[in-house]
Amino acid sequence: MSPGLAQPVATAPPAASYRQDKQALLARLRHVALSTRSVDGALRHLTLLTDDTLRSLWQACGFDGTCALLAVGGYGRAELFPYSDVDVLLLLPEGADPARDAALRERIESFIGQCWDAGLEIGASVRTVAESLQTAAADVTVQTALLEARRIAGSRTLFARFEQRFAAALDALDFFVAKRLEMRQRHLKYEDTPYALEPNCKESPGGLRDLHIIGWAMRAAGIGQRWDDLARAGLATALEVRQLRRNEALLARVRMHLHLVAGRREDRLVFDLQGAVAASFGLADRTTPDGRLALRASELLMRRYYWAAKAVVQLNQILLQVIEERLRAERGEPAPALRPLNARFLERAGLLEVADDALYTRQPHAILESFLLLERVPGVKGFSARTLRALYNARTTMDRRFRADPVNRQQFLALLQQPQGITRAFRLMNQTSVLGRTLWPFRRIVGQMQHDLFHVYTVDQHILMVLRNVRRFFIPEHAHEYPFCSQLAAGWDQPWLLYVAALFHDIAKGRGGDHSQLGAREVGRFARQHGIARADRELLEFLVREHLSMSQVAQQQDLGDPDVVAAFARRVGHERRLTALYLLTVADVRGTSPTVWSAWKGKLLEDLYRLTVRALGGRAPDRDAVVEARKRQALAELSRLAGHTVAPPPLWQTLDVAYFMRHDAGDIAWHAYEIALQGPGASTTPRVRARRSPVGEGLQVLVHASLRDELFARICGYFDRADLSIQDAKVHSTRDGWALDTFQVVSDLLPEEAPALMARIEAELPAAVDSLRPLPPPRLGRVSRRVRSFPVAPHVDLRPDEKAQHWLLSVSASDRTGLLYSMARVLAAHAISVELAKVTTLGERVEDMFLLRGEQLQPERTRVTIEQELLQALEPG
Numbered sequence: 060m061s062p063g064l065a066q067p068v069a070t071a072p073p074a075a076s077y078r079q080d081k082q083a084l085l086a087r088l089r090h091v092a093l094s095t096r097s098v099d100g101a102l103r104h105l106t107l108l109t110d111d112t113l114r115s116l117w118q119a120c121g122f123d124g125t126c127a128l129l130a131v132g133g134y135g136r137a138e139l140f141p142y143s144d145v146d147v148l149l150l151l152p153e154g155a156d157p158a159r160d161a162a163l164r165e166r167i168e169s170f171i172g173q174c175w176d177a178g179l180e181i182g183a184s185v186r187t188v189a190e191s192l193q194t195a196a197a198d199v200t201v202q203t204a205l206l207e208a209r210r211i212a213g214s215r216t217l218f219a220r221f222e223q224r225f226a227a228a229l230d231a232l233d234f235f236v237a238k239r240l241e242m243r244q245r246h247l248k249y250e251d252t253p254y255a256l257e258p259n260c261k262e263s264p265g266g267l268r269d270l271h272i273i274g275w276a277m278r279a280a281g282i283g284q285r286w287d288d289l290a291r292a293g294l295a296t297a298l299e300v301r302q303l304r305r306n307e308a309l310l311a312r313v314r315m316h317l318h319l320v321a322g323r324r325e326d327r328l329v330f331d332l333q334g335a336v337a338a339s340f341g342l343a344d345r346t347t348p349d350g351r352l353a354l355r356a357s358e359l360l361m362r363r364y365y366w367a368a369k370a371v372v373q374l375n376q377i378l379l380q381v382i383e384e385r386l387r388a389e390r391g392e393p394a395p396a397l398r399p400l401n402a403r404f405l406e407r408a409g410l411l412e413v414a415d416d417a418l419y420t421r422q423p424h425a426i427l428e429s430f431l432l433l434e435r436v437p438g439v440k441g442f443s444a445r446t447l448r449a450l451y452n453a454r455t456t457m458d459r460r461f462r463a464d465p466v467n468r469q470q471f472l473a474l475l476q477q478p479q480g481i482t483r484a485f486r487l488m489n490q491t492s493v494l495g496r497t498l499w500p501f502r503r504i505v506g507q508m509q510h511d512l513f514h515v516y517t518v519d520q521h522i523l524m525v526l527r528n529v530r531r532f533f534i535p536e537h538a539h540e541y542p543f544c545s546q547l548a549a550g551w552d553q554p555w556l557l558y559v560a561a562l563f564h565d566i567a568k569g570r571g572g573d574h575s576q577l578g579a580r581e582v583g584r585f586a587r588q589h590g591i592a593r594a595d596r597e598l599l600e601f602l603v604r605e606h607l608s609m610s611q612v613a614q615q616q617d618l619g620d621p622d623v624v625a626a627f628a629r630r631v632g633h634e635r636r637l638t639a640l641y642l643l644t645v646a647d648v649r650g651t652s653p654t655v656w657s658a659w660k661g662k663l664l665e666d667l668y669r670l671t672v673r674a675l676g677g678r679a680p681d682r683d684a685v686v687e688a689r690k691r692q693a694l695a696e697l698s699r700l701a702g703h704t705v706a707p708p709p710l711w712q713t714l715d716v717a718y719f720m721r722h723d724a725g726d727i728a729w730h731a732y733e734i735a736l737q738g739p740g741a742s743t744t745p746r747v748r749a750r751r752s753p754v755g756e757g758l759q760v761l762v763h764a765s766l767r768d769e770l771f772a773r774i775c776g777y778f779d780r781a782d783l784s785i786q787d788a789k790v791h792s793t794r795d796g797w798a799l800d801t802f803q804v805v806s807d808l809l810p811e812e813a814p815a816l817m818a819r820i821e822a823e824l825p826a827a828v829d830s831l832r833p834l835p836p837p838r839l840g841r842v843s844r845r846v847r848s849f850p851v852a853p854h855v856d857l858r859p860d861e862k863a864q865h866w867l868l869s870v871s872a873s874d875r876t877g878l879l880y881s882m883a884r885v886l887a888a889h890a891i892s893v894e895l896a897k898v899t900t901l902g903e904r905v906e907d908m909f910l911l912r913g914e915q916l917q918p919e920r921t922r923v924t925i926e927q928e929l930l931q932a933l934e935p936g
Contacts, residue, residue, distance in 0.1 A: 077108065077179065078178030080108055081141075081178065084101070084104060084108070088141075088315075089339075093312055093315060095308040098308070098312050098315050099308075101141075101315065102139060102315075103137065105141065106138075109145055109179065110211050112179065113147065114128075114211055114212045116173050117211070120166050120169050120170040120173070122170075124213070125152045125155075125214055125217065126149065126151055126213050126214060126217070127212070127213030127215075127217045128147060128148075128149060128150070128212040129148040129149075129211065129218065130147055132146040132203075132204040132207060134147070135209050136284075138311075140315060140318050141318040142318045142322075142323050142325075143324060144181070144182045144324075145180060145182065147211070148183075148186065148191065148205070148208065149167060149170075149183060149184070149185040149186075150187070150213070150218065150221060151163075152214075152217060153188065154187075171183050188221045188224055191221065192225060196228065199234065199237040202229070203238070203275055205225060208222075208225075229279060231279040231386055231389075232383075232386040232387065234275075235279060235379075235382065238275060239383075245262060249264060252264060252516075252520060253372055254368075254506065254516060257327055257328055257329045258328055258364065260310055260327075263368070265372045266371070267314065269372065270303065270371060272375070272379070273303075273374075273378050276379065276382045277289065280386055280389075282382070294382065294385065295381075296452065298452060299374060299377070299448070299451070302370055302374060305367075306370050309367045310364075310367060310368075313336065314326060316336045317332060317336060320332055320335045320339060328361070328364065333361065334357045336357075337356035342356040343356050344356050347571060358508050358569075361508050362507060364506075366505070366506055369506070377447045377448050377451070380443065380444030394407075395407045395408035400436060403422065403425050403428070404428075404429070404432055406439055407443060409441070410446070411429060411442050411446055413425075413429075413446050416448075417449075418449060419453035419456060420452075423461055423464070423467070424464070424467065426493060427471060427474065427493075429442070429446065430484045433480060434474065434477040434479060434480030434481065442487070450491045450493065451491070454496065457493065458496075462497060467497065468589050468590075469589075471497060471498070471589070472591075476555045481526070485562075489523060495519075503566075504519050504568055505517075506519065507519070507568065518568050521565060521651065522561065522564070522566070524650035525565075526562060528561075528650050529557045529643065529646040532544045532646070533549075533551075533554045541661075544641075544645055550638075551638065551639070551642075556598060556639070557602075557639060557642060557643060559586075560599055560603055560643055563581055563585065563603050564578060564602070564603050564643065564647060566581055566582075567580075575605070579600045581603075582600060583599070601632075601640075602639055602643055605640060606647060608640075609641060610648060610664070613663040613664045615869070615906060616897070616908065617910060618663070618667055618670060619717060619720035620720070624667070624670045624674050627667065631675070632675075638668075641668045644664060657756065657805075659786045662754040686719040689719050689723070690711065690727070693724040693731065694707060694728075696724055696725060696728035697732055700728060700729075701732065708735035709735060710730070710734055711731070712794075713794045714793055714799070715791075715794075717791070717894075726801065729750070733746070733763075734763050734799075745762065745763065745764035745824075745825040746761075746764070747761065747762055747763075747820065747821050747825050751813055754803075757786065757803060758783075758803075758813065758816070758817060760802045760820055762799075762800045762801075762824065763800075764797065764825075764829075765796060765797055766796050768887055771790060771883050771896075772834055772880065772886065772887035773828050773830065774800065774824070775879050776834060777824050778880075779837065779879070780838070782806060783804040783820075784804060785898050786803040787897065787898055788802050788895070789801045790892075790893050790894050790895060792892070792894075837884065838876055838877045853870075853930050854872070855868070855869070855926045857922050865894065865910050867910060867911075868911055868929075869906075869908050871906050871907075882929055884932070885928045885929050885932055889921070890915060891912070891913040891925075893909055895908075896908075896909050897909075
């Protein structure tokens with residue numbers, strides 16, 4: 060206990076003072092730097108304070124010597140955090156029944172009521188010994204809570220009888236199996252990763268609960284209650300015991316600080332609290348010599364947390380295996396047969412096992428051989444506890460000499476060149492720290508957070524996710540997911556090159572500077588060290604250096620402009636590079652977050668790929684030829700829709716080349732069918748049509764209306780009010796004064812609700828377009844917690860295009876409700892026409908591009924004013 064904390068008093072305090080005493084203790088804790096020792100002391104102090112208060116209340120309520128008050132659960136093991144529940148069991152003698160005994164019932168009700176009045180957040184159950192055992196037999200959660208029961212007050216005899224009967228009824232192996240299943244279900248609830256950006260330090264994989272389950276298994280098996288008992292039983296090494304203590308202490312400090320900072324029970328390291336918890340750890344932001352922010356204090360905290368959680372996952376796997384082996388042996392179950400694989404390794408029940416505990420220190424080459432066997436040997440699905448322990452104890456063996464060893468370098472490449480098992484092997488290599496010690500640059504990004512509002516994984520987990528995604532393109536069973544990617548992958552001769560690119564594409568994040576350029580240098584060094592041919596090395600350097608470029612062009616530039624495609628083709632150089640970059644880009648975007656990828660983004664990338672292939676093949680698109688080809692295709696589709704052969708519609712005579720370059724034949728035919736062949740209608744009546752998007756989720760909405768300055772803003776305003784998110788907008792003006800606009804929108808509605816939504820849009824949007832009322836103010840949606848914690852500084856860039864005929868507006872900002880409409884209102888106020896809108900949402904960040912037209916943009920003074928107004932509209936306030 061630190062000097063700033065008072066020692067617990069020996070005498071029981073009055074119940075009325077519990078609330079004040081606890082608050083005084085917490086106030087002192089908030090103003091001292093909590094060490095491991097002081098956290099332990101605080102937990103003991105809170106437990107003793109609570110024990111004394113409950114004992115005082117128990118005596119005041121006049122319970123006789125036949126009943127007992129037990130602490131259960133976390134309170135039972137004396138780990139009472141500041142805002143944890145106080146779980147107790149009022150243990151009654153057999154035959155006692157509060158329903159029939161009014162005096163007993165009154166004492167129980169008075170006791171529980173006084174507990175709440177004193178400030179104890181109590182969770183109380185009232186049972187006899189027999190009732191407790193019956194409930195425990197049916198509910199493993201109750202069984203677990205009772206496993207840690209300790210007496211606070213009342214009958215020692217009754218408590219001893221309870222302990223004796225509980226121990227006799229407990230089947231240690233059945234309990235172990237149930238708790239392990241419960242753990243697996245809990246891990247799935249938390250995405251089966253310790254690397255979530257807002258982990259629960261108690262419940263997430265690698266959290267305190269994973270240590271608790273080891274303790275529960277120890278108690279149930281009769282091994283003991285302290286980590287040292289594992290070593291005395293021969294089930295843990297001295298190093299593992301030290302690691303258990305060290306990582307338990309860090310997780311307990313994190314949880315203690317979370318409770319104190321939040322002022323309530325809070326076990327999640329949410330973005331709002333990470334900075335405050337880091338400060339309470341004494342951590343501060345790190346800056347570069349020139350004063351730029353290098354690492355936030357919260358990043359330093361989270362890296363500590365992730366390393367601890369990773370170690371806990373490893374220790375949990377090892378120790379639960381050895382405890383299970385002991386329990387099964389005690390039950391008399393025969394051990395699974397061992398199958399020799401070679402002189403160094405055996406296989407037991409699908410797990411790879413070392414033949415000698417010191418194998419890795421005596422023969423370091425066997426470390427990577429283990430993972431090669433995992434990939435190569437059918438039926439081997441993982442490592443045994445003996446193998447995991449041997450790897451854990453051999454970490455220092457993987458030093459600079461190990462990395463420079465030609466055999467190890469050859470084996471590392473071989474791991475990437477196997478026909479199967481690559482994803483599983485590399486995930487296990489990262490989990491056991493082998494990957495970071497073999498590929499040293501990778502170690503720097505293990506547990507590193509990403510504050511870009513669209514990555515939901517740490518850098519190392521994102522890289523492994525991208526590796527998995529690339530790998531799936533080459534697995535026939537996954538060909539249905541992304542058929543075009545699988546088709547291209549089938550013709551690719553060296554998949555391992557793409558796996559290397561996936562490993563290195565973000566490996567230089569967090570160093571400052573352009574991580575793509577730095578990563579290209581890293582992969583070039585790797586290629587030279589591993590003897591990779593020059594042509595392949597140059598491809599790897601290109602892929603890592605350019606891994607963001609294809610996505611940026613597809614989502615932020617006008618693919619209907621042949622000059623854009625030609626410039627990208629020159630950047631790529633040849634089709635082999637293009638194919639590799641396309642596959643890596645799709646895998647990368649999909650690996651950022653489950654919500655970032657969309658079918659629309661997939662279509663944009665595929666369109667750019669196909670257009671670039673034509674340009675690289677010397678078939679640079681001639682505008683007139685492309686337009687005529689699309690008109691022929693659209694006319695055929697139009698005849699199919701109409702049910703008879705049709706002539707080119709008059710509408711086409713009013714549209715310029717840009718319209719036909721920006722739409723495919725299916726969209727062109729749909730527009731003509733809905734407008735030209737359905738009758739002209741009133742000369743100024745807007746026509747709105749909606750259909751399911753042909754490229755995946757969401758709807759396509761066609762708006763044909765007379766031109767006016769506020770048209771784009773009014774359409775955006777309607778979609779905003781209807782809770783529809785715009786993914787893409789193509790805005791065109793006909794020569795006879797009409798707007799022909801197409802919007803790609805998505806909603807949270809279920810697919811079966813789409814027909815009703817389409818009907819509503821077609822009924823409501825024309826009136827919104829035709830309205831003469833002033834544009835309503837935007838709905839100022841609240842930004843998310845994550846955006847508040849890691850805001851994106853709004854950025855606006857307005858400049859002429861290369862031909863000086865239009866203006867390009869690029870915008871980046873934190874996303875929020877009403878953002879696009881806010882920008883559209885600014886443009887409408889200056890009578891600026893929007894001809895193209897590329898709306899890109901990356902998690903909670905937007906990257907939008909607009910093609911604008913308007914004489915008002917010529918004066919620099921006006922442009923500055925517009926940029927200032929747009930920046931003001933982008934501010935989250």
